[in-house]
Amino acid sequence: xADITDTTPAIIAxxxxxxxxxxKWGLVGDHAILILGSLFMVVPVFLVFMTxxxxxxxxxxxxxxxxxxxxxxxxxxxxxxxxxxxxxxxDGMRMLMNSMILGIGFAVGKIIISxxxxxxxxxxxxxxxxxxxxxxxxxxxxxxxxxxxxSYEVIQGMGLTNTYTGLIVPLIASxxxxxxxxxxxxxVPEELVxxxxxxxxxxxxxxxxxxxxxxxxxxxxxxIIMFVFGWNxxxxxxxxxxxxxxFTLVRGIRQIVQTYTDSSIPEHGxxxxxxxxxxxxxxxxxxxxxxxxxxxxxxxxx
Amino acid sequence: MSKxxxxxxxxxxxxxxxxxxxxxxEIPHGELVVMVGPSGCGKSTLLRMVAGLEDxxxxxLSIGDRVVNDVDPADRNIAMVFQNYALxxxxxxxxxxxxxxxxRGLPKAEIDAKVREAARMLxxxxxxxxxxxxLSGGQRQRVAMGRAIVRSxxxxxxxxxxxxxDAKLRNQMRIEIRSLQRRLGVTAMYVTHDQVEAMTMADxxxxxxxxxxxxxxxxxxxxNRPASTFVxxxxxxxxxxxxxxxxxxxxxxxxxxxxxxxxxADADHAGEVQLGIRPEEVHLSDKGKTPxxxxxxxxxGASRLLHGKxxxxxxxxxxxxxxxxxxxxxxxxxxxxxxxxxxxETGRRL
Numbered sequence: 092x093a094d095i096t097d098t099t100p101a102i103i104a105x106x107x108x109x110x111x112x113x114x115k116w117g118l119v120g121d122h123a124i125l126i127l128g129s130l131f132m133v134v135p136v137f138l139v140f141m142t143x144x145x146x147x148x149x150x151x152x153x154x155x156x157x158x159x160x161x162x163x164x165x166x167x168x169x170x171x172x173x174x175x176x177x178x179x180x181x182d183g184m185r186m187l188m189n190s191m192i193l194g195i196g197f198a199v200g201k202i203i204i205s206x207x208x209x210x211x212x213x214x215x216x217x218x219x220x221x222x223x224x225x226x227x228x229x230x231x232x233x234x235x236x237x238x239x240x241x242s243y244e245v246i247q248g249m250g251l252t253n254t255y256t257g258l259i260v261p262l263i264a265s266x267x268x269x270x271x272x273x274x275x276x277x278x279v280p281e282e283l284v285x286x287x288x289x290x291x292x293x294x295x296x297x298x299x300x301x302x303x304x305x306x307x308x309x310x311x312x313x314x315i316i317m318f319v320f321g322w323n324x325x326x327x328x329x330x331x332x333x334x335x336x337x338f339t340l341v342r343g344i345r346q347i348v349q350t351y352t353d354s355s356i357p358e359h360g361x362x363x364x365x366x367x368x369x370x371x372x373x374x375x376x377x378x379x380x381x382x383x384x385x386x387x388x389x390x391x392x393x
Numbered sequence: 394m395s396k397x398x399x400x401x402x403x404x405x406x407x408x409x410x411x412x413x414x415x416x417x418x419e420i421p422h423g424e425l426v427v428m429v430g431p432s433g434c435g436k437s438t439l440l441r442m443v444a445g446l447e448d449x450x451x452x453x454l455s456i457g458d459r460v461v462n463d464v465d466p467a468d469r470n471i472a473m474v475f476q477n478y479a480l481x482x483x484x485x486x487x488x489x490x491x492x493x494x495x496x497r498g499l500p501k502a503e504i505d506a507k508v509r510e511a512a513r514m515l516x517x518x519x520x521x522x523x524x525x526x527x528l529s530g531g532q533r534q535r536v537a538m539g540r541a542i543v544r545s546x547x548x549x550x551x552x553x554x555x556x557x558x559d560a561k562l563r564n565q566m567r568i569e570i571r572s573l574q575r576r577l578g579v580t581a582m583y584v585t586h587d588q589v590e591a592m593t594m595a596d597x598x599x600x601x602x603x604x605x606x607x608x609x610x611x612x613x614x615x616x617n618r619p620a621s622t623f624v625x626x627x628x629x630x631x632x633x634x635x636x637x638x639x640x641x642x643x644x645x646x647x648x649x650x651x652x653x654x655x656x657x658a659d660a661d662h663a664g665e666v667q668l669g670i671r672p673e674e675v676h677l678s679d680k681g682k683t684p685x686x687x688x689x690x691x692x693x694g695a696s697r698l699l700h701g702k703x704x705x706x707x708x709x710x711x712x713x714x715x716x717x718x719x720x721x722x723x724x725x726x727x728x729x730x731x732x733x734x735x736x737x738e739t740g741r742r743l
Contacts, residue, residue, distance in 0.1 A: 283481065285479065289471065289473050290493035290540075
């Protein structure tokens with residue numbers, strides 16, 4: 092307010108005696124929408140967290156809890172370190188590791204494959220390069236769920252069930268990634284290719300020395316998307332892994348809720364604790380790479 | 394000796410367009426040749442063929458004594474400076490300049506020494522650790538030059554290197570490039586669409602139009618004896634006046650019905666011609682015999698341009714700047730040496 096007074100003394104001079112504090116309803120409306128939206132996103136997480144601090148009995152009889160209970164540490168500890176499941180072999184740490192392997196394997200695999208594909212399509216005079224691209228692109232119309240039976244058949248035939256390879260490899264071909272990298276590569280100035288040709292960089296050197304460093308913000312973006320996508324996979328891991336040693340967090344949550352026999356009460360608190368843990372890595376990844384985004388955008392002019 | 398020889402070099406694109414018609418010329422060692430022409434005249438294509446970035450359809454290209462038609466760009470021992478500099482945005486200035494040497498497998502210490510040497514020459518020493526995005530346009534241009542220098546090439550190629558700079562910087566860089574090239578004594582080919590750049594920098598100029606070489610010559614030759622109406626109107630600012638006229642074959646050229654000018658009779662063509670007169674070779678004179686109808690005056694500071702009509706055709710005179718008010722019909726003195734005759738149909742010089 093101070094600098095407004097400085098710059099426009101004429102306007103201030105007249106109404107100084109009666110300060111008009113009109114409420115800007117537009118602004119209030121905007122904020123209301125934003126606040127409601129945030130609540131809509133945050134309240135469920137809050138509920139999950141609070142519920143994670145209660146005993147299964149409380150949750151079972153009274154439902155989700157709004158206030159902090161006294162079982163928080165116990166529930167988290169049990170969720171992470173107590174062997175559970177049908178065979179009593181898998182604990183939270185194991186599931187966390189499995190999820191990590193799946194998420195990172197997914198993201199890295201997809202980035203590598205789609206960068207290679209886009210590099211071939213954009214920079215080499217292949218016959219039918221455009222056709223190849225559109226064929227890759229149309230696979231967007233065939234998500235995993237559509238081809239899940241043949242995919243399972245192939246993996247099972249190769250004896251890859253209950254392996255990380257079987258979990259990751261069938262899903263790493265990515266039309267989305269290829270498309271994004273293709274668009275990005277096409278925006279890289281032609282002269283850079285020519286300059287590096289004169290500088291004696293062959294296709295491999297150009298790819299490693301020039302293209303990958305230039306793509307790092309793009310890689311970060313796709314890594315985020317693909318990591319979260321891989322992390323949240325449920326259907327495919329359920330199908331391809333039967334050993335509990337390969338369970339991921341997302342599956343583990345269900346497992347905990349399910350393991351009641353006869354009259355015992357499902358460990359709601361532990362399940363909620365596990366849900367919180369399952370939420371954390373994607374959040375951290377986004378926060379970490381967001382930093383990178385901004386850096387990449389402000390530091391270089393490409 | 395690193396001369397460059399083009400022998401009937403031709404470029405036809407896959408879609409059938411002939412971008413460069415068979416062209417032959419030779420660039421002696423250490424010369425700076427400027428290729429100039431309007432956009433789409435094939436000058437860049439020609440340069441890119443020399444660089445190896447475009448395939449040569451026909452003809453032979455040699456650098457030194459080596460035919461390099463099928464030699465990879467990296468092995469032609471050339472260096473190229475691009476219009477938009479084409480610096481690697483993620484590398485520091487030092488890395489940008491040393492990248493080519495690194496790919497050649499030179500030891501690190503040697504690369505470092507060469508980069509420092511080039512940076513010193515170009516006043517870039519304090520910027521070696523910066524990224525291109527942290528440099529001004531002129532500095533980026535110099536980094537691009539540095540990248541070319543450190544390779545110690547046999548041939549420099551410049552593809553409109555100054556078009557992205559503002560006018561003042563352009564003049565300055567023009568001189569820098571010229572003196573650097575002289576100092577290093579490296580043969581250079583330089584492409585531009587700016588005739589001032591061509592005139593000021595070149596040892597020799599190649600004027601191109603529609604994929605064809607119109608004229609090759611020293612700047613003074615190009616200016617004083619343009620080989621065609623295209624060269625005449627392209628080189629020089631303001632451009633040469635071109636008037637339709639007829640030549641009777643024995644020393645007089647007729648402009649319209651009642652104006653005939655004597656001319657040195659060395660042309661063996663009679664009939665329709667184009668009469669070319671440079672605006673700066675015409676003088677206002679009370680004793681002049683040619684009437685000129687003045688329409689408009691453009692002040693340039695050092696001189697002024699008088700636009701008007703001569704024998705019913707558009708005509709421009711570049712007159713010295715005195716403050717004398719001018720209007721109406723003025724008398725012009727057209728010296729014989731200022732008159733250029735061109736064939737009426739082909740546009741070639743007579």
